[in-house]
Amino acid sequence: MPRSNKRKWHELDLLCRTGAGIAAIAPTACRLLRELVGADAGALFWMDEAGLPEGFFHEDSPASARDLFLNEFERLFLGPQELNVATLARLTGSGAGHLLAPPPAYYRSNTFNLLVRASSHRHALDLRIDHEGRPRVIVLLFRAGAKAFDESDLAILKGAAGPLRRCLGGGEFAEVWEPTAMRGHVLVDRSGETLLMMSEAAQQILQRTSSVGQDIQVDGPLSTPPRFIRQLCQTLEAGGDSRGLLAMPHGRLVVTPEPMLTPAGEPSAVLITVQTETPRSLRLIERLLTLELSPRQRSIVLAAALGQDRAEVAARTETSPEALKKHLGAIYRRTGVRSWEAMAQMLDH
Template identity: 45%
Template sequence: MPASAASIAAARQRQWHALGMLCGLGLGLAPIAPEVCAALRALVGADAAALFWLDAQGRPEGFFHEDSPAEVQDLFLNEFERLFAGPDEVNVHTLARADGPRIGRLMAPDAQYLRSNSYNLLVRASGHRHTLDLRVEADGRTRAIVMLFRASGASFTADDAALLERSAGWLARAFERPIGNDCNQAGGPGGPLGHVVLDAAGQRPLYADETAAQLLRQSNLAGLGLHAAAGLVLPPDLPQRLGVAHAGAAARSAVPGGWLAASRLALHALAGGPAQHLLTLQLQRPLGVEVVRRVLALPLSPLQGDIALLAGLGHARADCHRLAGVSEAALKKHLRAIFAATGAADWEDLMQRLRR
């Protein structure tokens, strides 16, 4: 095999391995959306990728798009029902229905689609021309829609579609039970705290600092209306949307890169004035994703990477026989290579090095 072909094959295998590791964490697709989009774009060969996760009715709860302008994201998040849900629109909700093909519905679009708002205000407005779509199903329903885009040149082919369809099984694994004891917990570097002051009587937001505004913009949660506005205009039901309708409440929402954690605290009322509440926001990154990133940076074989990941996720050394399918003799050999690559002295040391 020529060197160039060999290097392409090795790079593609690495992307498959990364995709399998990330989806195997069982976090859902929102917290790993940036990594998943990057892997799929590289595997198939596209200019950009987007991932939409859906509620039980097949409506988009949120999304991650690698390069769409803020104005386009604002339209999708806040004007979906008005502009993109009509009978002539082929949108994310349409693609989520199980009565159509799982892969490639937009590869050869008809004239109706090319006249639609979905194409002209979203796809073309983002600088894209060709689209390859995939429906991700798990637990008996559609959980997500993947879209790959090319700006110009050759359209997507049947071979491209076959590559993307191969990823469907991995993507569905993201909705299965996590393989680690605590990979659904925050554990990576936490982001800065943002604050929103609420009017206690009406529970309406009065003020948000710049960190809170940035966190809300980056969360891509439907209905917040924050992307393209010249000034920050918070929705009056912001606490309810974030699941913190009452003082003392805490909740988190799955967003690109982790979870948007929200907590609510009642403040002391000033003399004679009404009490106010403080809403605190932070992006929490999953421990498992941080461990995967560290493992992928090591010079290990795919099997050795899988073994190292088990340590980083908190598994016992003995779990490797069942979860990685290796004998004790093979495990000792692989651990020697893993310890040499990481500088770890033993299994417990390896676990700590991959977590800190």
């Protein structure tokens, strides 16, 4: 295996050991798998309990195709001729390779013509990841040219099953979420059904969530509140805890509603604050990969940076005390730090 590919598998393994979740790592996972297999583009879909797509990340689909997938999925893409992520979630037997040689009807389907071909692709390769008895993730890779995918490409893609399944299990570390500069506001009526005002930042944030069935148009301005905002307003009206979290590519969305009152003290509207957060672990991994360390040494540094002590790191990385001491000596020499505490903090600087 080329050294560059070993590095990509190592990066995917590190990502999937964090507690960031599938949606947050989706953009980087797509890039790594696209490069490993030699595809033109990648997409990753996280599925709901009914086996339907809840959200997704696609590297190069146009806004018009994303709009159809996000807002018209059940109407356009659940027919008997369709072969897509919902179909792949239901198929029994092998969880991979169903699109290597699709039936002729596939090329007449809405899925192919409105989504795949609209993104300038023709060939596709699929991998389904099951966890706790149900499909949780579908990975798709695409090629536009004459070269179709083959069994050797499929064998490479299957190598991602283990790491991605580990990610679905919650990873190995408690995640710390860091607020970003992306923050906006939405003003709706008390029911959440009518959009009164929206900041430009809020619209940009909402259009990046890639959440299916939320009535969020990505190919033009939003004219109605997303479904999750309507649900939060209903919960707020009933006196419940209405703060919401929504998984999205690169991180998560924190949604906080606040009742607005008239000068007379009467409830009149709800101000929704939307704030994106990113996982600290992904920032640390990006910094970690710039260091000239071995895969085992990177795993040690990351575990220490995420709060593990020496004994926990040795157990987690299956490293004996003697070997850990040698690895630490090499890490200290290559990075210039002189203690465990300094090593644990260096990725934050």
